[in-house]
Amino acid sequence: MKPTAVVFAYHNVGVTGIECLLQAGVDIKLVVTHRDDPEENIWFGSVAELAHRHNIPVITPDNPNRADVIAHIAGLNPQWFFSFYYRHMLSPELLAIPPRGAYNLHGSLLPKYRGRAPVNWAVLHGEAATGVSLHQMVEKPDAGALIDQEAVAILPNDTAHGVFLKLTPAAETLLTRCLPLLLAGKIEPKPLDLAQGCYFGGRRPEHGRIDWLQSAWTIHNLVRAVAPPYPGAFFDDNGKRFFLLGSFYCGEAAVNPGKICIYWEDGHFYADCIDNKRFRIEQLSCDGVLLDQAAFNALANNGQLLPTASDDDQLEKGNTD
Template sequence: MRVAMFGYQTWGHRTLQALLKTEHEVVLVVTHPKSEHAYEKIWDDSVADLAAEHGVPVLLRDRPDDEELMSRLKEAEPDLIVANNWRTWIPPEIFTLPRHGTLNVHDSLLPAYAGFSPIIWALINDEKEVGVTAHMMNEELDAGDIVVQRAVPVGPADTATDLFHRTVELIDPIVHESLDFIAAGRTDFTPQDRSKACFFHKRSIEDSRIDWHWPAEDIERFVRAQSDPYPNAFTHHKGKRLRVLKASVSKGVYGGTPGRVFIREGDGVVIVAGADARRGRAHGLVIERVRTDDGSDLPATEYFRTMGGYLTDRP
């Protein structure tokens, strides 16, 4: 088959790598220009550079909505388009152009976690599995019939970074298996149960702000979901932003006001947490490592030299 690809960052890069290892011919690559968005400067292996290294024509576009792109696609005569981490809507005149349509590769277990940053949202929400889904594209975002889907378990100490590395390794076998099915003429793919669908927005700095009214268990996952190199979970102390790099749920039960810097426990400092903290029935969050606004990483016991005061969501 002749294959065109739409993709960006490491997800697109791994997809193009997989395609280049198949028996199929990659005839055109469309990717985005480099971005300064915080979540687009990480995992930023260049799709354009990989395509150029292999002599594949490349188009740089923010959106696939111009006449030149459409003309180049028609000239390339692809039998299939494969997309992964294309950041804007692909219109029907493009995704229906090839005779086999368009295969989209998405890093969640669809129909759940369609949209953006699915691994981060899934970890925040205490999902027990994450994964990758290859599906045929239709008019609704991330909603087409599933061709191949694979999952990996989420461990109790896993970070978003751990899960990124595990799921990105699924791209190669999923792409190969999907293309084998499509080239063989298979169309008996699995419709998604749209009653179980949910769509998540692109993350911004506001989404990393800690709410001390959440239970400590939720905040601990929130911290793991925003591990380096992602923008970290943060709070404010004495008017300055403080990033939380490592935390755990306290062994003891502590009461008081959410956000109170309370007492040392183990290798960290307990922060009172939970909407019902005043009842003294909940665990706190043990902060173990922090990063100050000047970029210094410190053990929490070194940063919080005295107890008392509050961590707040605003300066």
């Protein structure tokens, strides 16, 4: 008899997780997912479309913990729950339904970077690696015992989007390796040492504000952590809003030591920073318009913008949501 499951899923990892469960012979009784937000940049695959292709029923409740949703899921008698990048917390009443347990795939090497936006936070903090972790679901988020994990490298100029794209095949590798063992009861979960990591809050667009009193490496990490398709890193100058939509760092010395400035050199924009290092700005926009050299010179004084420091350091403070 096939193992049965209800799956809570969204995003590319949700698509991959469902495909891996089907490959492992799991009978998916129901997929619970989200309606796409028209205000969000939807650059990822559709869990609902995949489920429909496999004739799997789909529901999109605003709250999966409603009594009617819980009753519907309980009536399916699933042996397992799996959660792949689903954005709502599941209540203890829901988690008590499957007799074989509930398991979540999280986008970090737990217990590090528990909570929201783990890839963005890892890039922001200049980490050299992250990964995906399959763990037991308990009432507290990302705190249940570990089943398995798979690491990926974060290279110095990877964006958060680029790292996320690495996590999708890492999730496939992890699930292909551990699902047969998990379904057969041959994996012993390992309790997490929660003292070895901490929780992080969600991001908001205003958290992309650049503090020019930070080092070139720190600002570069912010830029690549929120580069498109995320909202981007920005600063305001003379009533105009400038966005840095990509960056490249290789430890070069600043051209204008002792000065914080943005300038054009040899076909690229650069930012000299307070630590006398610089990074290249891959794209620079002003009030929504991408700048070339001529447009930049029309805004700059003597070929340079001199951004001022910001007191807005919420992104570094974290834990806001």
